[in-house]
Amino acid sequence: MTKIFIVGGTGHVGGAVLDIISATYPKVELIVLVRDETKASRLVSKYSKVTPVIGNLNSLELLESASKKAGIVINAAPDITHEAGIEAILKGLGGRSEKGYYIHTSGAALIWDEPDGLKPGTKIWDDVADIDEITSMPEEKTHRQTDKMAFAASPSVNVAIISPTAIYGLSPSIEYPVPLTLLEVLNTISKVPGGFVVSAGENLQNYVYVLDLARLYLLLVSYAIDAKESVAGLDLWGLKAYYFGAEEELAFADFIAALVSVLNKKGIVQNETLTSINVADAAKVHLGGDSQEAPPLDSWAMHIAIMYGTDMRVRSTRAKKIGWQPRGPAVKDTLDEVVERYLVEKKG
Known part of the structure; x- marks a missing residue:
């Protein structure tokens, strides 16, 4: 029987992945990493056939052991700062007698343009046409170090990387039904009257519906179960197996205007005016402090602020060619129901 080990299975993306795999493959043995017994109990109450294991991305021996026992590992947890955990997963998979499968979650922050928000960027990154450039980015680029680690394991592990853009929509996750990036936006909006944009807010970003993204993971899982190596002339696994998860494109100003309209109707903000701020001010507002100094460039607040003003334009050519x-x-x-769920979660 096929065994699938899911890391991050209670998260926004991982929860959707777990849900769709369990529904599609009820006879597959699913092992899910959870942080504590309380989460394990909630998980089993919804998915009675799932086997939870208690640990986190620092539980290196557990990660290695569980990965070695599973034929397929899906890592839907955050990759940044978790190199040791990823290394343990790959070590476990690499120690199998039969070559295992590793589906790694990266992110399109890898190709962010400079954050000015003044006008839309013209570069659209294609995961087939631009694959050589995508897989040779400088190591200081977000996600590049962990992407490189995953690809380096290709000789002994069947590796594929899924790189989502901005994720939207409700997830069936038991812990995080609301998109995490939207929570960051709402946090910033709560500290300004109305809404905000960086400069003019004309920067363009691709979005992917969380359930559509889960279907991309499911598609790769189905190919792994069938031991399929290529589709439509493309290798499914290996050094070029990088899949952008992206569909709709919106200017950040258009997204914020739509969100603020929903928030205004629900009485959360009092007007729909969009305030123009720069990246440094966005970071300071996000922190909610009185400091006049911008946070360090490598801080989470600055990372989020840059996200508001950057371009993130991609094409999911590889994913669509293999059937996504x-x-x-x-x-x-989707914004009305997502905000409504956010309010419920906030009260709870």
Whole structure:
């Protein structure tokens, strides 16, 4: 029987992945890493056939052992600062007698342009046409170090990297139904009257519906179960197996305007005015402090602020060539229910 080990299975993305795999493959043995017994109990109450294991991305021996026992490992947890955990997973998979499969979650922050927000960027990154450049980015680029680690394991592990853009929509996750990036936006909005943009807010970003993204993981899992090596002339695994998860494109100003309209109707903000701020001010506002100095460039607040003003334009050519077909609702059509769920979660 196929065994799948899911890391990050209670997260926004991982929860959607777990949900769709358990529904599609009810006879597959699913092992899910959870932080504590309370989360394990909640997980089993929803997915009775799932086997939880208690640990985190610092539980190196557990990660290695569980990965070696599983034929397929899906890492849907954050990759940044978790190199040791990723290394343990790859070591476990690499020690199998049969070559295992590793589906790694990266992110399109790898290709962010300079954050000025003044006008849309013209470069659209294609995961087929631009694959050589994508897989040879400087190591200081976000996600590059962990991408490199995953690809380096290709001789002994079947590796594929999924790189989502901005994720939207409700997830069936038991812990994080609301997109984490939206939570950051709402945190910043709570500290300014109305909404905000960086400069003019004309920067363009791709979005992916969380359930569509989960279907991309499912597609790769199905190919792993069938031991398929290529589709449509493309290698499914290996040094070029990098899949952008992206569909709709929106200017940040359009996204914020739609979100603020929903927030205004629900009485969360009092007006729909968009305030123009720069990246440094966005970071300071996000922190909610009185400091006049911008946070360090490598801080999480600055990372989030840069996200507001940057371009993130990509094409999911590889994913679509192997059979991925996004079919979710438009970003704006999901905001009402997502904000409503956010308010419920906040009260709880």
